[in-house]
Structure formats: structure tokens, C-alpha cells
Amino acid sequence: MIITRTPFRMSFFGGGTDFPEFYQQHGGAVISTTFDKYCYLTVRHLPRFFDYTSQIVYARTESVKSVDEIEHPAVREAMKYLDMRELRITYDADLPARSGLGTSSSFAVGLLNAFYALKGKYADKRKLADDSIYLERVLCAESGGVQDQIAASFGGLNRIRFGSGGYDVEPVIISPERKKKLNENLMLFFTGFSRFSSDIQKGTQAAIKDKTKNLLDILGLVDEAYRVLTSKTDLNEFGRLLDYTWKLKKGIESKISTDGIDILYDKAIKAGALGGKLLGAGGGGFLLFYVEADKKESVREALDGLLHVPFEFENGGTKVIHYSPEIYEFK
Structure with missing residues (x-):
């Protein structure tokens, strides 16, 4: 066995x-x-x-x-x-x-x-x-x-x-203390929606030629985020970059987000989250947010209808x- x-x-x-x-x-x-x-x-x-x-x-x-x-x-x-x-x-x-x-x-x-x-x-x-x-x-x-x-x-x-x-x-070479802070500032919520990612990926795949500029911008953010993680830059910038990359990703394929997801995302931002994104191909599943410690309870209350899933990096x-x-x- x-x-x-x-x-x-x-x-x-x-x-x-x-x-x-x-x-x-x-x-x-x-x-x-x-x-x-x-x-x-x-x-x-x-x-x-x-x-x-x-x-x-x-x-x-x-x-x-x-x-x-x-x-x-x-x-x-x-x-x-x-x-x-x-x-x-x-x-x-x-x-x-x-x-x-x-x-x-x-x-x-x-x-x-x-x-x-x-x-x-x-x-x-x-x-x-x-x-x-x-x-x-x-x-x-x-x-x-x-x-x-x-x-x-x-x-x-x-x-x-x-x-x-x-x-x-x-x-990513990062100090244990900084990595722990990053982990602590991330909140994961289950939206209750689920979908077959391959169905959305087909649309993304088909849109690649038409959305090359979006993808090049998304690619550029990888090095910027890497610099934030591995330098002494304020870690909150990581959260702001998450917000930017999510907006770029939504521009690739219409099925990546939904009206319901957008409403939930806006609620979290208004409650104090600096940024976030829907994980995976899109359409549903888990929402991830970067939230400072003193704003966590407000975000949790704003998304009280969703299941909050604590986690640790492995x-x-x-x-x-x-x-x-x-x-x-x-x-």
C-alpha cells in the first residue's frame, strides 16, 4: 500500500x-x-x-x-x-x-x-x-x-x-520573520462557487493572442512582487500589487470574474483589505486577500457569509x- x-x-x-x-x-x-x-x-x-x-x-x-x-x-x-x-x-x-x-x-x-x-x-x-x-x-x-x-x-x-x-x-529567499508576516497578512475565503477550470482556461487560451499586452503587464508584476518580497520594501506593497494583477487578469477573459465575485471583492476592499484576487482560472472558488492585522476582523465581518480558511505555508x-x-x- x-x-x-x-x-x-x-x-x-x-x-x-x-x-x-x-x-x-x-x-x-x-x-x-x-x-x-x-x-x-x-x-x-x-x-x-x-x-x-x-x-x-x-x-x-x-x-x-x-x-x-x-x-x-x-x-x-x-x-x-x-x-x-x-x-x-x-x-x-x-x-x-x-x-x-x-x-x-x-x-x-x-x-x-x-x-x-x-x-x-x-x-x-x-x-x-x-x-x-x-x-x-x-x-x-x-x-x-x-x-x-x-x-x-x-x-x-x-x-x-x-x-x-x-x-x-x-x-524566494526571504527571512523567516518576513515570510511569517506575509502568511499572517493573507486571508483565504471560500465563495461557495465551483467550476471546471478547463472550461475557463479554454477561453483564456483563445484570448492569449488578443490579450498579449495584458499578459505582458501581468508578467512584469512578477519581478516587481519578487523585489518587494526580497527587499526591505514595505510588505503592504505586495497587497497593492495583488489588487493590480487581479484587475489585469479580469481583462483577459469575461468568465474570470462574476458580478457576485466583484461584489464580495469590493466589500473586502472597503473593509480594509489592500488587495486580493480570485485564485485559479476564475469563475469561483477561493478569494485571497492581503489584510493588515488591525483590519482582519473588519474584513471577516464584511464577508461573514463566506467560510474563512486559516492556513500556513508549506x-x-x-x-x-x-x-x-x-x-x-x-x-
């Missing part, structure tokens, strides 16, 4: 510049972090006492006699990719799917990590990131960028740069947290 734990991520700056259609021509970069909310994948070989050969338990339960019958695209394609058979796969998570936190990519990374471990093979973080990008973007043909898979694999607070030659993961990325290898012979 293998159990993996893979963190979710929040992306601060650069979203949209991680689309190959953009970064292969202009370069791209994001600043993101993983945090202490995770998805868990338990994978083991299924005993041969049943009239099905594999079972997958997530929001629903699939019991199938062949891999081709599996309806969950990532599970089906990952099992084919690594020649996995006769499995019982169970998924659990701290936060809901389709909520803007890179949950589908964390699932893909954790699943591949578990598969490699079950086969007795070591896969490093870059291998897991590359394979999960290939799984989601090629084998499953889902639209989107490539930052989520990298963040979930590597973990930590990073600037990730993209170019025609690939990507580089650069940890640095580990995906991990195998239980490893009991099995001797198993296929029929």
Missing part, C-alpha cells in the same frame, strides 16, 4: 503567462506557494475476490473490469501510461475540488507519485512535474497552463520561470507518507 500527500497551491502573480502559447514566444513567470491543505491518494493492488479488477473511489465509486472502462480521465490515462492494473485507488482531500487551488494537478502529481512508488521506482520532483503536465495537457487534452503541476511537485514559495527551453524553479511538495511495497504478480 502507498499513501501520498500532495499540497494545494495559491498563485499570486503571473497566472496566464504559464500557457505554452504565451511563454514560448514571450517568456513567462509566476510567484506561487503551496500551503498546508492537501490531497491524499491511497493506492494498492486489489485482491482478486471481486467481479471487477480495479476500483476508484473519489466523489463517486467506479468498479471496472478493464482500464478502458474508467471514466475518470486522469486515472484512466495514468494507469495506461505507467501500465498499472488491478488497483484500488482512494482519494481524500482537505478542500473541495474545482476551487482554484490547483486541485486537479495535485491529484495528478500525487497519483503518479503513488504509482511510481508501487512499482518500486523513484521519481524526483521534476520527473513528477513533467509527467503530470504530460498527463493533463497531452494525454487528457485539458486546456491550461503548467504552473500547478510544478508547484504541487516541488512545494514551497517559488518564482517559476518559463521559456522555450523549459522551466526553472527558484525559491515547503515539502508531494510526499510518500506511507510505503508498504507489495509483491504482486499479474494474471
Whole structure:
């Protein structure tokens, strides 16, 4: 039996510049972090006492006699990719799917990590990131960028740069005290809405050619935010930059925000938040705000209809947290 734990991520700056259609021509970069909310994948070989050969338990339960019958695209394609058979796969998570936190990519990374471990093979973080990008973007043909898979694999607070030659993961060098203050000044709220990010990503992908200027402006903010984090600049500037990048992002695709999201955002700003953004592709999920300590209660009251989710940054990325290898012979 293998159990993996893979963190979710929040992306601060650069979203949209991680689309190959953009970064292969202009370069791209994001600043993101993983945090202490995770998805868990338990994978083991299924005993041969049943009239099905594999079972997958997530929001629903699939019991199938062949891999081709599996309806969950990532599970089906990952099992084919690594020649996995006769499995019982169970998924659990701290936060809901389709909520803007890179949950589908964390699932893909954790699943591949578990598969490699079950086969007795070591896969490093870059291998897991590359394979999960290939799984989601090629084998499953889902639209989107490539930052989520990298963040979930590597973990930590990073600037990730993209170019025609690939990507580089650069940890943001920041003092523990400053990093703690940043963490404390961020507030996360669940809007209660959820959506399939790939549906919105298709619109973003289609708009890239027409919105190149917006994306170049968004890209420029990555270096500016990195300078704020790694210098003695007032950390509140990070919050103001979040507000600016959110306004730029809304200009890319109409489905990124909604009237309801805009109302909630304005309430938080009026209550004292310096800036914020909707996490992920857009349309719903989690709202993130930068709020000074003395304004937190006001913001919480202004958004009293939303669930506030406290969190702490994490640095580990995906991990195998239980490893009991099995001797198993296929029929």
C-alpha cells in the first residue's frame, strides 16, 4: 500500500503567462506557494475476490473490469501510461475540488507519485512535474497552463520561470520573520462557487493572442512582487500589487470574474483589505486577500457569509507518507 500527500497551491502573480502559447514566444513567470491543505491518494493492488479488477473511489465509486472502462480521465490515462492494473485507488482531500487551488494537478502529481512508488521506482520532483503536465495537457487534452503541476511537485514559495527551453524553479529567499508576516497578512475565503477550470482556461487560451499586452503587464508584476518580497520594501506593497494583477487578469477573459465575485471583492476592499484576487482560472472558488492585522476582523465581518480558511505555508511538495511495497504478480 502507498499513501501520498500532495499540497494545494495559491498563485499570486503571473497566472496566464504559464500557457505554452504565451511563454514560448514571450517568456513567462509566476510567484506561487503551496500551503498546508492537501490531497491524499491511497493506492494498492486489489485482491482478486471481486467481479471487477480495479476500483476508484473519489466523489463517486467506479468498479471496472478493464482500464478502458474508467471514466475518470486522469486515472484512466495514468494507469495506461505507467501500465498499472488491478488497483484500488482512494482519494481524500482537505478542500473541495474545482476551487482554484490547483486541485486537479495535485491529484495528478500525487497519483503518479503513488504509482511510481508501487512499482518500486523513484521519481524526483521534476520527473513528477513533467509527467503530470504530460498527463493533463497531452494525454487528457485539458486546456491550461503548467504552473500547478510544478508547484504541487516541488512545494514551497517559488518564482517559476518559463521559456522555450523549459522551466526553472527558484525559491524566494526571504527571512523567516518576513515570510511569517506575509502568511499572517493573507486571508483565504471560500465563495461557495465551483467550476471546471478547463472550461475557463479554454477561453483564456483563445484570448492569449488578443490579450498579449495584458499578459505582458501581468508578467512584469512578477519581478516587481519578487523585489518587494526580497527587499526591505514595505510588505503592504505586495497587497497593492495583488489588487493590480487581479484587475489585469479580469481583462483577459469575461468568465474570470462574476458580478457576485466583484461584489464580495469590493466589500473586502472597503473593509480594509489592500488587495486580493480570485485564485485559479476564475469563475469561483477561493478569494485571497492581503489584510493588515488591525483590519482582519473588519474584513471577516464584511464577508461573514463566506467560510474563512486559516492556513500556513508549506515547503515539502508531494510526499510518500506511507510505503508498504507489495509483491504482486499479474494474471
